[in-house]
Amino acid sequence: TLAVAGNLTVGNDLTITDDVLLDSDSAVLKFGDDQEITVTHVADTGLNFKHTATGDDKPIVLTLQTGETDIAANDVIGAINFQAPDEASATGDNKLVAAGIEAVSEGDFSNTSNATKLSFKTGASEAATEKMSLSSAGILTIADDLIIKDGGTIGATSAATAITIASTGIVSFVDDITIKDGGTIGAASATDAITIASTGIVTFVDDIIIKDAGTIGS
Numbered sequence: 001t002l003a004v005a006g007n008l009t010v011g012n013d014l015t016i017t018d019d020v021l022l023d024s025d026s027a028v029l030k031f032g033d034d035q036e037i038t039v040t041h042v043a044d045t046g047l048n049f050k051h052t053a054t055g056d057d058k059p060i061v062l063t064l065q066t067g068e069t070d071i072a073a074n075d076v077i078g079a080i081n082f083q084a085p086d087e088a089s090a091t092g093d094n095k096l097v098a099a100g101i102e103a104v105s106e107g108d109f110s111n112t113s114n115a116t117k118l119s120f121k122t123g124a125s126e127a128a129t130e131k132m133s134l135s136s137a138g139i140l141t142i143a144d145d146l147i148i149k150d151g152g153t154i155g156a157t158s159a160a161t162a163i164t165i166a167s168t169g170i171v172s173f174v175d176d177i178t179i180k181d182g183g184t185i186g187a188a189s190a191t192d193a194i195t196i197a198s199t200g201i202v203t204f205v206d207d208i209i210i211k212d213a214g215t216i217g218s
Contacts (some may be wrong), residue, residue: 071109
């Protein structure tokens with residue numbers, strides 16, 4: 001046991017073979033010759049990571065690095081997992097990883113490629129699995145429904161309100177709806193309920209029903 005009442009200065013590397021205890025609230029770890037990077041204990045809460053320099057463009061940066069020398073497809077480059085391993089009920093799903101975020105390679109890395117997706121995982125009665133991902137191309141994939149606020153909009157950069165979904169479920173488009181020649185619009189049990197031919201002819205596989213006094217127009 002080494003007890004130090006004041007400051008301890010070590011001129012070289014310090015090796016400790018067991019635990020390190022910072023036995024005071026608001027204890028601070030400082031890094032660098034200027035000690036500008038700090039990790040500060042927040043009592044009963046957690047840790048604050050800070051870049052103390054006050055100049056412009058001085059954010060705090062955390063980089064998760066892997067030491068692997070040959071990244072192949074589907075390799076996890078870095079991950080953040082959330083877990084409650086001390087949960088009191090009987091051992092089961094409750095102690096598995098409940099959520100996580102992973103950076104996953106989409107192919108072999110090379111001097112011209114580092115294609116990587118972000119995988120967002122959540123658990124229900126399982127170890128957390130991917131429910132949403134953002135590909136290296138910017139494609140967002142969601143495993144289930146997408147819900148937006150009443151009257152919320154979906155759009156593009158030049159047409160931010162291209163599609164509006166009202167609280168009643170009515171979907172409004174500010175311009176044309178265009179699909180490929182022979183393309184279909186349907187439901188889970190009738191994927192080709194509506195077919196639009198290259199000639200513009202629209203074919204329905206069943207009845208068309210609109211509300212009383214409903215309208216069709218332009």
